[in-house]
Amino acid sequence: MATREETPKAPPGGLVYAATAHPWSYTASVLLVAVAYYTAAKLGLRLALVGRNITPFWPPTGIAVVAFLVFGRSVWPGVALAAFVVNLPISTSVLPAAATAAGNTLAPLVAATLLAKVGFRREIDRLRDATAIVFVGALLSMSISASVGTGVLVASGALPADELPGSWAVWWAGDAMGVLVVTPFVLSLVLPWRRPGRPRWRHLEAAVLFALTATVSVVAIGADPHLMFLVIPLLGWAAWRFQQRGAAPAALLVVVVASWAAAKGVGPFRTGTMLEKMLTLQAFNATVAFCSFFFAAVVTERMHAHQALERAAAGLEARVRQRTSQLSATNLQLRKEIAEREESERRLRQREGQLAEAQQVAHFGSWEWLIPQNRVSWSDEMYRIHGHVPQEFPVTFETAVDQVSTEDAARIRSNAKDALRRADDHDLPNIEYRITRPDGAERVLLGEAKMYVGPNREPLRMVGTVQDVTEARKAEREHRIAETLQRGLLPDRLPEVPGLALAARYVPAGADIAVGGDWYDVVELPSGHLGLAIGDVAGHGPRAAATMGQLRMALRAYALEEPSPAEVVNRLDRLVSRLLASEIVTLVYLVLDLDSGMVRFANAGHPPPLVVGSGGQTAFLEDGLRSPLGCDDPGLPVEASFRLVPGSTLLLFTDGLVERRGASIDEGLERLAAVATGCGQDIEAFCDQLLCSMVEDDAADDVALLVIRPVPLTGRPLLRVPAEPRVLAPLRQTLRRWLRESDADPHVANDILLACGEVCTNVIQHAYGANEGPLEISLDVRDGTAEVTIRDQGCWRPSSGVHGGHGLPLIQELMESVELSGGPDGTVVRMRRGVSNGSDS
Amino acid sequence: MSDLARVEGEQQGTICLVRVHGEIDLSNAHEVSSEIGFAMGQEARRLVVDLSDITYLDSAGVALLLRLAERLRSRRRELQLVVPRGSPVRRVLDFTGLPRVIPLESRLEDALALGDHALPDDFS
Numbered sequence: 001m002a003t004r005e006e007t008p009k010a011p012p013g014g015l016v017y018a019a020t021a022h023p024w025s026y027t028a029s030v031l032l033v034a035v036a037y038y039t040a041a042k043l044g045l046r047l048a049l050v051g052r053n054i055t056p057f058w059p060p061t062g063i064a065v066v067a068f069l070v071f072g073r074s075v076w077p078g079v080a081l082a083a084f085v086v087n088l089p090i091s092t093s094v095l096p097a098a099a100t101a102a103g104n105t106l107a108p109l110v111a112a113t114l115l116a117k118v119g120f121r122r123e124i125d126r127l128r129d130a131t132a133i134v135f136v137g138a139l140l141s142m143s144i145s146a147s148v149g150t151g152v153l154v155a156s157g158a159l160p161a162d163e164l165p166g167s168w169a170v171w172w173a174g175d176a177m178g179v180l181v182v183t184p185f186v187l188s189l190v191l192p193w194r195r196p197g198r199p200r201w202r203h204l205e206a207a208v209l210f211a212l213t214a215t216v217s218v219v220a221i222g223a224d225p226h227l228m229f230l231v232i233p234l235l236g237w238a239a240w241r242f243q244q245r246g247a248a249p250a251a252l253l254v255v256v257v258a259s260w261a262a263a264k265g266v267g268p269f270r271t272g273t274m275l276e277k278m279l280t281l282q283a284f285n286a287t288v289a290f291c292s293f294f295f296a297a298v299v300t301e302r303m304h305a306h307q308a309l310e311r312a313a314a315g316l317e318a319r320v321r322q323r324t325s326q327l328s329a330t331n332l333q334l335r336k337e338i339a340e341r342e343e344s345e346r347r348l349r350q351r352e353g354q355l356a357e358a359q360q361v362a363h364f365g366s367w368e369w370l371i372p373q374n375r376v377s378w379s380d381e382m383y384r385i386h387g388h389v390p391q392e393f394p395v396t397f398e399t400a401v402d403q404v405s406t407e408d409a410a411r412i413r414s415n416a417k418d419a420l421r422r423a424d425d426h427d428l429p430n431i432e433y434r435i436t437r438p439d440g441a442e443r444v445l446l447g448e449a450k451m452y453v454g455p456n457r458e459p460l461r462m463v464g465t466v467q468d469v470t471e472a473r474k475a476e477r478e479h480r481i482a483e484t485l486q487r488g489l490l491p492d493r494l495p496e497v498p499g500l501a502l503a504a505r506y507v508p509a510g511a512d513i514a515v516g517g518d519w520y521d522v523v524e525l526p527s528g529h530l531g532l533a534i535g536d537v538a539g540h541g542p543r544a545a546a547t548m549g550q551l552r553m554a555l556r557a558y559a560l561e562e563p564s565p566a567e568v569v570n571r572l573d574r575l576v577s578r579l580l581a582s583e584i585v586t587l588v589y590l591v592l593d594l595d596s597g598m599v600r601f602a603n604a605g606h607p608p609p610l611v612v613g614s615g616g617q618t619a620f621l622e623d624g625l626r627s628p629l630g631c632d633d634p635g636l637p638v639e640a641s642f643r644l645v646p647g648s649t650l651l652l653f654t655d656g657l658v659e660r661r662g663a664s665i666d667e668g669l670e671r672l673a674a675v676a677t678g679c680g681q682d683i684e685a686f687c688d689q690l691l692c693s694m695v696e697d698d699a700a701d702d703v704a705l706l707v708i709r710p711v712p713l714t715g716r717p718l719l720r721v722p723a724e725p726r727v728l729a730p731l732r733q734t735l736r737r738w739l740r741e742s743d744a745d746p747h748v749a750n751d752i753l754l755a756c757g758e759v760c761t762n763v764i765q766h767a768y769g770a771n772e773g774p775l776e777i778s779l780d781v782r783d784g785t786a787e788v789t790i791r792d793q794g795c796w797r798p799s800s801g802v803h804g805g806h807g808l809p810l811i812q813e814l815m816e817s818v819e820l821s822g823g824p825d826g827t828v829v830r831m832r833r834g835v836s837n838g839s840d841s
Numbered sequence: 842m843s844d845l846a847r848v849e850g851e852q853q854g855t856i857c858l859v860r861v862h863g864e865i866d867l868s869n870a871h872e873v874s875s876e877i878g879f880a881m882g883q884e885a886r887r888l889v890v891d892l893s894d895i896t897y898l899d900s901a902g903v904a905l906l907l908r909l910a911e912r913l914r915s916r917r918r919e920l921q922l923v924v925p926r927g928s929p930v931r932r933v934l935d936f937t938g939l940p941r942v943i944p945l946e947s948r949l950e951d952a953l954a955l956g957d958h959a960l961p962d963d964f965s
Contacts, residue, residue, distance in 0.1 A: 526845055526868070725868035729845050732864070732897060750929045757899040761867045807900050813936055 026074070033067040033078030034085075040182070041086040044174075047263040056281050057259035058174035060086070061108055061145065062182020065137060068112035069122060069183075070190060080105040096156040103148025107175060111141035122187050124244050125300035130293040138179040146172030166275050173282040180289035181255045184248035206246065209238055213250050217257040221267045228258075228268060228284065232291055239295035243303070247292035255285050360384070363468030369397060371420070371459045376400050385445065385468050387437030408433030412447075416462070419449075423457040426450070432469070444470045481542045494522050496720075497530060498734040499594060499713040503683040505691060505705040507656070517544030517585075518654045518704035519552050523559045526726065528733035530594060531559040531568075534652040534706050535587035536606065547583050551576070555589065565589045566637035569602040569626070576630040585629040588652060592644065595733050595740075597710060599650070600641045604629050607655050607669070610676055614647030618673040649679055649686070649709040656703035657694050668694075683707045713738040713779075723764045723775040723792060731760060731777065742781040745837035752786060752833055755814040758807045759790045759829050767794030767827065785816075786835050793826040845869050846895075850880025856953060857885035864897035870905040877909065881918075888913060889952045891923040898930045903937045910943045923949045 040059040047055045064079045083101035091097035114136045121129050150168040153159035213234045220227035231254050238246035262269040262281040269277045365382030380390035401409045419428050428449040435443055449464030494502045504520055517537030525531050533555055537544045554575050558568045569589050576585055590601035605628030608620040624640030658668030675693050679686045687705055695703055721727040739749040763775050776791040812818050815831040846863035859880050865873055881888055910920040922945045924931045946952040
């Protein structure tokens with residue numbers, strides 16, 4: 001029943017329930033209408049005032065109008081059929097009954113049609129709907145049924161002709177009342193329940209209201225006729241609180257009670273003629289119906305208007321809010337733009353003022369050449385750059401290029417000529433050129449220029465800037481040189497020393513100066529010992545880097561010659577004092593005997609190396625100290641020594657690691673010792689950790705780090721060295737250590753050492769001829785037996801000369817088993833010997 | 842020279858005593874040989890090379906000694922070695938049969954006491 005008309009102008013007959021959709025539903029609708037009509041008629045006839053068939057209140061007409069409004073006019077057969085069945089027993093014959101039924105059908109049909117025409121809405125929520133149903137639906141249309149019905153009664157002789165006006169009035173009033181009271185009631189029942197969730201007290205209120213209405217109606221109408229009009233306020237209440245939904249049932253209730261009273265002749269209807277009773281009843285009923293209707297319609301309309309107003313207000317409010325926020329955003333933007341504009345204007349003014357100053361500071365000059373007049377104007381700084389007093393003389397193109405070196409002047413002329421030939425605005429290629437000032441000084445300038453042409457594309461003027469880049473170019477060159485130097489001066493990679501872990505870091509100061517005078521070095525000495533050095537040349541830049549490079553090479557040279565660290569440092573001191581005067585250099589040089597772990601060292605004014613024990617205990621090596629190199633302080637060679645036990649770590653560093661602004665070196669050393677305590681297994685990670693916690697991002701000084709840690713040779717060391725005589729002594733060092741750590745008997749160790757020496761000597765002498773090649777030695781001790789495997793990738797040539805040839809028999813004598821296998825890919829010698837003396841032969 | 846081996850020469854009449862310390866291998870055999878040559882004066886008739894302080898010597902060292910002996914012999918000079926018993930060097934020398942070619946004493950005194958009569962001046 002939710003269907004309602006969306007527009008007042010409904011299609012003809014278009015009460016949308018036009019039951020054409022399905023034959024069954026149509027039939028059902030017709031039957032439903034017929035039954036409803038018949039039932040309502042039976043009820044209405046009980047209130048008959050005239051004879052048996054004229055009643056002051058005829059509900060079926062209301063049912064019929066509702067049926068046509070809801071189901072469409074096509075259900076008229078239902079109405080006609082029911083009306084005929086109702087009228088047949090109370091009519092004189094079939095014909096009058098059919099005629100009356102036709103009138104009863106026609107009247108609601110006309111009412112529905114007219115209502116559709118005037119745009120009636122079933123909700124009756126507007127005043128015009130109330131007006132329409134009262135005047136068009138009830139009063140006008142029902143005159144048809146009244147006229148037909150009473151006409152038939154008179155014609156059939158059932159009614160005397162003189163009673164016709166009274167009967168017509170009763171009929172007409174009854175039908176009209178039927179429409180006025182029943183139609184709104186039924187329509188209110190089939191109205192869509194738009195607000196289902198009504199509060200419970202509303203239901204209570206409705207119940208109280210109807211109970212009150214019923215009581216007042218019955219009491220007032222039945223008992224005391226003077227109180228009859230008390231029902232009006234109740235109807236007003238119903239209309240006000242529940243609109244049509246409340247007013248229609250209340251009106252129906254009151255009308256039914258009044259009609260019943262009239263029919264029964266009680267209350268106000270106790271006396272008087274039928275016409276008087278009828279007039280009273282109809283007047284009362286009309287008042288009730290009109291009141292309830294109009295009041296409800298007006299209230300509904302006002303409520304709708306109020307809601308519409310609220311919606312509109314809410315929408316307006318939202319729009320205002322939105323617009324306000326837009327406005328304030330725009331306003332903010334505008335204010336910001338104004339502020340920015342002011343700021344940029346201020347900056348522009350400031351910049352103009354600063355321009356002259358800036359030109360001077362940046363050695364940046366500007367010029368303009370008015371081509372037709374051949375007049376050049378220079379900024380003050382242009383004069384200064386060229387070595388003149390500002391505005392000293394008028395400038396022309398020729399005087400402008402006068403100071404430029406010959407070949408650069410030619411380039412400038414050629415650029416200018418090309419620019420003059422091109423008849424459009426354009427940038428000239430940038431040019432770097434040299435000028436000579438009047439005092440003979442040479443400067444490097446960078447020129448940028450732009451050409452402007454006139455309206456007829458004739459060359460008009462050229463403007464440009466000139467920057468004195470002499471210092472910048474010099475700095476760039478120095479930087480490049482220094483960087484190259486630095487890269488060439490630090491070791492590419494640290495040597496691989498068996499049984500020793502080495503790690504190093506070099507961090508240049510800041511970001512702008514990529515070079516410094518710090519360095520470190522690791523030298524494999526002929527004795528098999530390892531020379532370790534770390535040093536610092538005061539200052540930065542190419543000069544410090546160059547000095548560092550020279551010192552590094554000198555140290556290597558002295559170290560190869562001289563086993564004593566103190567003597568090496570002494571010689572370096574002499575070198576610095578005599579050849580590199582005015583340089584201050586600090587340095588620590590250490591010689592590590594890998595076999596015994598003994599370290600001898602000399603320190604020339606450098607921060608003391610740090611030793612970190614396996615348990616994290618730290619000690620600075622503060623002995624062996626003398627003044628820095630180049631101090632012209634010929635002291636006695638000072639040397640100290642200590643034993644670097646396995647598991648401990650030696651840290652060499654430059655002062656950049658421990659220096660920090662606002663803190664003393666001693667504090668830095670303390671901090672370093674604290675950080676170094678946490679030195680773990682991985683010395684690479686240790687280096688990173690040190691740099692991370694010790695060095696600030698914008699460190700003022702370079703930092704160099706060298707970390708050394710003896711590691712056990714146990715397991716299966718693999719040594720890979722070039723097959724050259726110089727590797728023999730270091731190899732013996734490693735082998736001795738390995739044999740000692742493998743608990744080999746000293747005599748057995750000597751034999752194995754000798755056997756290995758023989759094989760290696762053989763490889764070096766014979767495997768590669770004049771070429772270079774690798775020598776690979778793998779060591780293993782298992783179940784008390786040492787196994788040494790020596791490989792090469794060459795082929796052994798027969799020993800030449802009378803003094804050779806001892807090698808192989810000697811090896812076989814020294815070792816318990818010797819396997820020699822040779823092939824095109826090289827030779828492998830595998831030797832075994834029990835490490836305890838008992839297995840000695 | 843490098844610190845792998847050190848050579849000290851000392852003239853005792855016609856005997857030249859050369860003490861070699863350290864290790865001799867392929868890398869320094871030639872150098873040690875030259876050093877010994879320098880240490881020996883023109884008038885020396887006999888060269889005593891004391892290998893007591895040698896901690897390592899392999900066949901490169903043996904070859905050096907054989908060459909040295911041959912060179913001296915061609916100049917009618919005598920070479921005598923001093924190697925203590927139990928020295929690691931002794932085993933190498935014994936194995937290569939060197940003592941059969943070059944006289945070898947265990948003690949320096951014995952070597953020096955031999956005098957320089959072994960090869961008289963007029964022996965030819």
